[in-house]
Amino acid sequence: MPVGPPLPGSPAGLRPEAIKAIPVRHPWRWVSTVVVVAIVAEVIYIFVTAPGMSWGAVQQYLFGRLILQGIVVTLELTVLAMVIGVVLGVVMAVMRLSPNPVVSWVSWFYIWFFRGTPVLVQIFFWYNLASILPHIALSIPGGHVLFHASTNDLISPFTAAILGLGLNEAAYMAEIVRAGLISVEHGQTEAAQALGMTRLLVMRRIVLPQAMRVIVPPTGNETISMLKTSSLAFVATVPELFTRQEQISNANFDVIELAIVASIWYLAMTSILTVGQYYVERYFARGTQRELPLTPLQRFRRMLFTFHAPPPQAGPVPSLPSQHP
Amino acid sequence: MVKAEAVHKSFGRLEVLRGIDLEVYPKEVMCIIGPSGSGKSTFLRCINHLEKIDAGRLSVDGELVGYRERGNQLYELPDREICRKRSEIGMVFQRFNLFPHMTALENIAEAPIQVKKMSRSTAEAQARSLLERVGLADKVKAYPNQLSGGQQQRVAIARALAMEPKLMLFDEPTSALDPELVGEVLDVMRALANDLGMTMVVVTHEMGFAREVGDSLVFMDGGVVVEAGKPREVLANPQHERTRQFLSKVL
Ligand SMILES: Nc1ncnc2c1ncn2[C@@H]1O[C@H](COP(=O)(O)OP(=O)(O)OP(=O)(O)O)[C@@H](O)[C@H]1O
Numbered sequence: 001m002p003v004g005p006p007l008p009g010s011p012a013g014l015r016p017e018a019i020k021a022i023p024v025r026h027p028w029r030w031v032s033t034v035v036v037v038a039i040v041a042e043v044i045y046i047f048v049t050a051p052g053m054s055w056g057a058v059q060q061y062l063f064g065r066l067i068l069q070g071i072v073v074t075l076e077l078t079v080l081a082m083v084i085g086v087v088l089g090v091v092m093a094v095m096r097l098s099p100n101p102v103v104s105w106v107s108w109f110y111i112w113f114f115r116g117t118p119v120l121v122q123i124f125f126w127y128n129l130a131s132i133l134p135h136i137a138l139s140i141p142g143g144h145v146l147f148h149a150s151t152n153d154l155i156s157p158f159t160a161a162i163l164g165l166g167l168n169e170a171a172y173m174a175e176i177v178r179a180g181l182i183s184v185e186h187g188q189t190e191a192a193q194a195l196g197m198t199r200l201l202v203m204r205r206i207v208l209p210q211a212m213r214v215i216v217p218p219t220g221n222e223t224i225s226m227l228k229t230s231s232l233a234f235v236a237t238v239p240e241l242f243t244r245q246e247q248i249s250n251a252n253f254d255v256i257e258l259a260i261v262a263s264i265w266y267l268a269m270t271s272i273l274t275v276g277q278y279y280v281e282r283y284f285a286r287g288t289q290r291e292l293p294l295t296p297l298q299r300f301r302r303m304l305f306t307f308h309a310p311p312p313q314a315g316p317v318p319s320l321p322s323q324h325p
Numbered sequence: 326m327v328k329a330e331a332v333h334k335s336f337g338r339l340e341v342l343r344g345i346d347l348e349v350y351p352k353e354v355m356c357i358i359g360p361s362g363s364g365k366s367t368f369l370r371c372i373n374h375l376e377k378i379d380a381g382r383l384s385v386d387g388e389l390v391g392y393r394e395r396g397n398q399l400y401e402l403p404d405r406e407i408c409r410k411r412s413e414i415g416m417v418f419q420r421f422n423l424f425p426h427m428t429a430l431e432n433i434a435e436a437p438i439q440v441k442k443m444s445r446s447t448a449e450a451q452a453r454s455l456l457e458r459v460g461l462a463d464k465v466k467a468y469p470n471q472l473s474g475g476q477q478q479r480v481a482i483a484r485a486l487a488m489e490p491k492l493m494l495f496d497e498p499t500s501a502l503d504p505e506l507v508g509e510v511l512d513v514m515r516a517l518a519n520d521l522g523m524t525m526v527v528v529t530h531e532m533g534f535a536r537e538v539g540d541s542l543v544f545m546d547g548g549v550v551v552e553a554g555k556p557r558e559v560l561a562n563p564q565h566e567r568t569r570q571f572l573s574k575v576l
C-alpha cells in the first residue's frame with residue numbers, strides 16, 4: 001500500500017513496526033507434491049523402458065519428410081476451414097439477427113442442418129458427391145450455360161475436406177458470434193444510429209469490434225479443436241498429419257511410436273496457438289480495462305525486479321497508440 | 326424546427342405518448358421536465374426516429390419524420406433516407422454511450438468519416454478543435470474508461486456536434502453524473518446555445534439551467550404536455566395542480 005501523509009491522529013512520522021508472524025504451515029502441499037512426482041516418474045519410466053518401444057524410431061519419424069508434409073497439410077486445412085468458418089459464421093450471425101424474417105430463417109436452418117450432422121458425414125458427402133452428380137453446371141433460365149465442369153475436377157479430396165470442415169465450423173462460429181453481438185449494450189447501437197450510421201456500418205464499426213472480446217476466446221478454442229478435427233480429412237484421403245501417421249505405421253507397424261510423433265506435433269501446434277490467442281485477446285481488450293494485462297514476459301520481468309520489493313504503485317495510465325482493427 | 330401534433334406512441338398495450346402537441350422554433354432551447362415514466366425519453370427518441378410513432382404528425386425542419394407525404398398518402402422512407410435525416414440531428418444520452426473501443430478523437434471522427442465520407446485528416450482536425458471547444462484538448466488519445474463521467478459526456482456532445490446537426494436532443498445529460506461534474510457539462514451546453522445559437526431540446530431535472538438558458542419549458546406527465554411556457558413563469562407560477570405538485574418535489 002502506498003504510504004500517504006500521516007493520518008490525523010497518528011503521530012507525524014511515526015510508522016508502526018512491520019508485522020512479524022510465523023506463517024501457517026501447509027503439510028499437505030508437500031505430501032501431494034511427493035505423490036504427484038512419484039506417479040509421473042513411474043509413468044515415464046514404464047514408457048521409456050517398454051520392451052517393444054523404439055525411441056530411435058520416434059526420433060527418426062519426428063522430422064521425417066512425410067510427417068513434415070503432413071503437418072503442412074494439417075495447417076492448411078485448419079487455416080482455410082477456420083477462415084471459411086469465421087467469415088461465414090459472422091455472415092450467418094448477422095443474418096440471424098436481421099429484422100428480415102426470411103434472412104433470419106435461412107440462417108436458423110443453416111445452423112440447424114450443419115450443426116446437427118456429424119462433420120465426418122459431411123466430409124464424406126462432399127468427397128463422394130461425384131457418384132451422384134458427375135457434372136456441375138450453372139445455366140441461366142434462357143438455356144445458356146455459364147459454367148460447366150466435372151464434379152471430380154471441381155471438388156478435389158482437399159476441397160471436400162475444406163468444405164466439410166469449413167461449413168460445419170461456420171454453424172458453430174455463427175452461434176459464437178451471435179453471443180458476442182448480443183453481449184454489446186444496446187445503447188451502443190442507438191448512439192451509432194443517432195449519428196446516422198446504417199445498420200451495416202453500425203455492425204461493422206461499432207458492434208462487431210466490441211463483440212470480439214467475447215468472440216475471440218471461444219474462437220481460439222475452436223481453432224485448437226479444428227487442428228485436431230482436421231484429422232478427419234483422413235476419410236477423404238487428404239495427406240494430412242494423421243493420414244501420414246496411418247500410412248507409415250501400416251507399412252512398418254511402429255504404431256505407438258508414430259502416435260507419439262503425431263501427438264508431439266499436435267501438442268506443439270496447439271501450444272503455439274494458445275500463445276497467439278493470448279495476444280489477440282489482449283488486443284481486443286483495449287478500452288475495457290484501464291491498464292492492459294501484462295504479457296507473460298512482462299510479468300516475469302516484473303516478478304524478478306520486484307521480488308521482495310513493495311508492489312509497484314499505480315502509475316500514470318499508459319495511453320495506447322490509436323489503432324483501427 | 327420541430328413540430329408535434331397529437332403524437333401517439335404505444336409499447337404493446339402501454340400507451341406512453343397520448344397526444345403530444347408542441348413546437349420548437351429555430352435557435353430555441355426547449356427544456357422538458359416531468360416525472361419518471363411520463364414519456365420524455367420516448368418523445369425525444371421519436372424525433373430522430375429511434376422509435377416509430379403510431380398516430381399524429383411529427384416533423385423536423387418541415388419534413389415528416391420517417392415518412393414522405395405525396396397527395397394524401399404516406400410512404401415509409403427507406404433506411405438510407407432515415408439515416409441521412411438522423412445524421413442531421415445530434416443526440417446526447419444519459420449514459421453517454423461513447424464507443425469504448427475508440428479514443429476520444431476516434432469517437433468524434435468516426436461518423437464524419439464513415440457517414441459523411443470526410444477525409445480522415447479533415448475529420449481528425451475537426452475532432453481536435455471540437456475537443457478543444459469542450460475543454461478536453463489534452464484527452465485526444467484517452468479511451469472513454471480513462472475519462473470521468475463529465476469528461477465522457479463532453480466528448481459525447483463533441484461527437485454529436487461533429488455531424489454539424491441543425492438540432493440537438495439531450496436526454497437527461499447530467500443525471501448520471503456526480504454533482505460536482507454537472508456544472509462542466511451544463512457550461513458546454515450553455516455555450517452551445519449562446520455562441521452557436523443551436524436549437525436544442527433538453528430533457529433535464531436541472532431547473533437552474535432551464536430557468537437561465539431555456540427559452541421555453543414544457544411539463545409532461547402521463548404522456549401529454551400538461552403545461553408549457555416561459556421557464557421563469559412556469560417555475561414561479563405554475564397553472565396546473567400536477568405541475569405544482571411535481572415542482573414542489575424537485576425544487
Ligand atoms: N422499448 C420499450 N418497450 C416497452 N416499454 C417501454 C419502452 N421504452 C419505454 N417504455 C415505457 O414507456 C414509459 C415511458 O418511458 P420513458 O423512458 O419515455 O420515460 P421518461 O419520462 O423518460 O422517464 P425517466 O425520467 O425515468 O427517464 C415507461 O413506462 C417505460 O417503461
Ligand SMILES: [Mg+2]
Nearest residue numbers: 365366367496
Ligand atoms: Mg428518460
